[in-house]
Amino acid sequence: MSTSALLMLVVTEVTVTLFTIFFFWKVLTVPPKPEPDSFADNDDEAR
Amino acid sequence: MTNSKKETWGSRMGLILAMAGSAVGLGNFLRFPAQAIQNGGGAFIIPYLTCFVLMGIPLLYVEWGMGRYGGKSGQHSTPFMFGALDKRFFWKYLGVFGIFTNLAVAAYYCYIESWTLSWAYHSAAGHFLGQTQGQVAAFFNTYVGLGTSEPVMFWIFCLVLNTWILSRGLKGGVEMAAKIGMPMLLLLGVILAIRGVTLSAGSHGAIYDGVIGLNYLWQPNFSSIWDPVVWRNAAGQIFFTLSLGMGSIHCYASYVKSKDDIALNAMSAGWMNEFVEVVLGSAIIIPIAVGYLGVDKVVQMTKGGSGFGIGFMTLPYLFAQWGPALSAMAGVMWFGLLFFAGITSSLAMGTPCMAFMEDNFRWGRTKAAWTFGAAVLLLGIPCVLSQEAFGEFDYWVGTISLVIFAMAEIILFAWVFGMEKGWKEITRGADIKVPIAFKYIIKYVTPLFLLVVFFGSLPEIWATLTKKITGAVLFARILMVALFAAISGLVYVANKKKVAL
Numbered sequence: 001m002s003t004s005a006l007l008m009l010v011v012t013e014v015t016v017t018l019f020t021i022f023f024f025w026k027v028l029t030v031p032p033k034p035e036p037d038s039f040a041d042n043d044d045e046a047r
Numbered sequence: 048m049t050n051s052k053k054e055t056w057g058s059r060m061g062l063i064l065a066m067a068g069s070a071v072g073l074g075n076f077l078r079f080p081a082q083a084i085q086n087g088g089g090a091f092i093i094p095y096l097t098c099f100v101l102m103g104i105p106l107l108y109v110e111w112g113m114g115r116y117g118g119k120s121g122q123h124s125t126p127f128m129f130g131a132l133d134k135r136f137f138w139k140y141l142g143v144f145g146i147f148t149n150l151a152v153a154a155y156y157c158y159i160e161s162w163t164l165s166w167a168y169h170s171a172a173g174h175f176l177g178q179t180q181g182q183v184a185a186f187f188n189t190y191v192g193l194g195t196s197e198p199v200m201f202w203i204f205c206l207v208l209n210t211w212i213l214s215r216g217l218k219g220g221v222e223m224a225a226k227i228g229m230p231m232l233l234l235l236g237v238i239l240a241i242r243g244v245t246l247s248a249g250s251h252g253a254i255y256d257g258v259i260g261l262n263y264l265w266q267p268n269f270s271s272i273w274d275p276v277v278w279r280n281a282a283g284q285i286f287f288t289l290s291l292g293m294g295s296i297h298c299y300a301s302y303v304k305s306k307d308d309i310a311l312n313a314m315s316a317g318w319m320n321e322f323v324e325v326v327l328g329s330a331i332i333i334p335i336a337v338g339y340l341g342v343d344k345v346v347q348m349t350k351g352g353s354g355f356g357i358g359f360m361t362l363p364y365l366f367a368q369w370g371p372a373l374s375a376m377a378g379v380m381w382f383g384l385l386f387f388a389g390i391t392s393s394l395a396m397g398t399p400c401m402a403f404m405e406d407n408f409r410w411g412r413t414k415a416a417w418t419f420g421a422a423v424l425l426l427g428i429p430c431v432l433s434q435e436a437f438g439e440f441d442y443w444v445g446t447i448s449l450v451i452f453a454m455a456e457i458i459l460f461a462w463v464f465g466m467e468k469g470w471k472e473i474t475r476g477a478d479i480k481v482p483i484a485f486k487y488i489i490k491y492v493t494p495l496f497l498l499v500v501f502f503g504s505l506p507e508i509w510a511t512l513t514k515k516i517t518g519a520v521l522f523a524r525i526l527m528v529a530l531f532a533a534i535s536g537l538v539y540v541a542n543k544k545k546v547a548l
Binding site: 001 | 057314
């Protein structure tokens with residue numbers, strides 16, 4: 001690959017991948033909000 | 048009878064995957080690489096990412112914000128969400144675009160989705176083995192020309208599958224499909240991308256290394272940045288890829304409670320879509336096609352900027368060069384990947400239409416789902432029978448109405464509802480700090496951007512309207528106008544009922 005093509009590819013793909021991982025990691029690590037929240041799977045009451 | 052008010056997402060991850068699935072569609076793998084090739088190669092990424100930051104991210108925030116705000120008053124579709132932001136009657140009718148677009152796009156999108164299932168079947172059965180490239184292309188032409196009854200059978204199956212999943216509701220249907228479809232899509236995408244970039248000249252009949260294709264796609268032609276057409280195409284790709292201006296993001300977000308985050312969810316789903324498009328989408332069709340056909344042929348095949356020709360007419364032939372077992376696996380993976388991308392998007396088109404009937408006419412979920420399926424079936428018939436009608440639907444609802452709707456929503460949110468209130472809505476319960484710059488981008492830059500895109504398209508719209516048309520095109524146009532009028536009529540009736548109460 002030419003240097004300019006490789007540079008464009010690496011810079012773009014690394015940037016996009018890092019942002020994706022960062023936001024995904026935030027979703028996984030942020031503490032859940034107190035109930036009731038929007039999501040049924042962690043409801044306190046028996047369904 | 049299940050009312051939409053009782054609907055809820057099962058988990059946050061399910062919501063994000065469903066939202067990302069709504070955005071990730073066939074265009075991520077077929078349209079993006081073709082657009083990049085035709086608009087400056089690697090340099091295309093500069094206007095593309097600029098449009099993502101100045102138009103894509105702001106509109107994601109606005110649509111998630113509007114959706115959650117509308118959900119507070121029990122509205123899960125855009126006509127009365129718009130009505131909740133401003134009481135003047137015309138906003139409700141501009142909100143009709145959020146139902147109309149979904150229904151009309153679903154009419155032809157489900158048909159394309161059914162092609163992927165059919166091609167996966169033919170790949171698994173080894174029907175493309177031993178065929179020339181011309182024979183595979185002829186198979187496609189016979190298929191879309193309805194030379195057999197098979198396209199109709201696959202289309203009906205696909206419609207029934209979509210409707211059945213929708214009838215299972217948000218958590219048990221849409222979310223479940225996203226939780227299966229999105230990981231499968233990522234897995235298949237990674238496998239095919241690795242295969243694409245590691246394809247070497249001489250192996251399985253390839254003439255060039257796959258990297259040659261990657262090099263061509265990423266080779267920047269910086270002079271293209273000064274071409275307004277490239278910017279318009281980049282903006283169009285961002286619209287297309289993020290499912291903006293459709294009303295489906297609003298609907299999914301309307302099931303989020305007001306204290307829960309939308310900012311991080313929006314970014315997570317939006318960037319996941321970008322990962323699939325930019326990282327995986329650029330590494331499959333172009334490297335493989337260039338590996339066998341060379342750069343010049345691929346440039347010629349992507350001229351229309353859609354990549355459909357390579358995806359359906361060329362790749363099955365190229366896979367067949369890999370031998371019976373590998374070609375069947377590659378074909379099932381490629382068309383399976385496109386199918387998962389397609390179905391997670393078409394489900395997102397059904398949800399707002401169903402929610403509108405459930406919220407305003409007290410319909411049950413099952414009745415709403417099967418009515419949506421029947422409406423898509425009826426609207427889809429002209430698209431199945433005529434390629435011209437198909438193209439007409441794609442142009443007016445898949446391109447123009449998205450921009451009109453997005454202009455309406457951003458003016459309503461930032462200028463009528465007010466950016467101060469709007470900003471509070473976006474940042475309420477946020478799990479990330481939203482850069483304050485977006486407050487000003489949403490208010491000034493994005494509307495300007497959209498106006499430029501819209502006015503830039505006016506000459507083309509005028510040319511389309513004034514050129515000589517066939518009966519199929521006229522019928523498609525009448526159908527679209529009738530559909531818009533019918534949904535507006537339903538909004539009128541629902542509004543009367545609300546006033547009477």
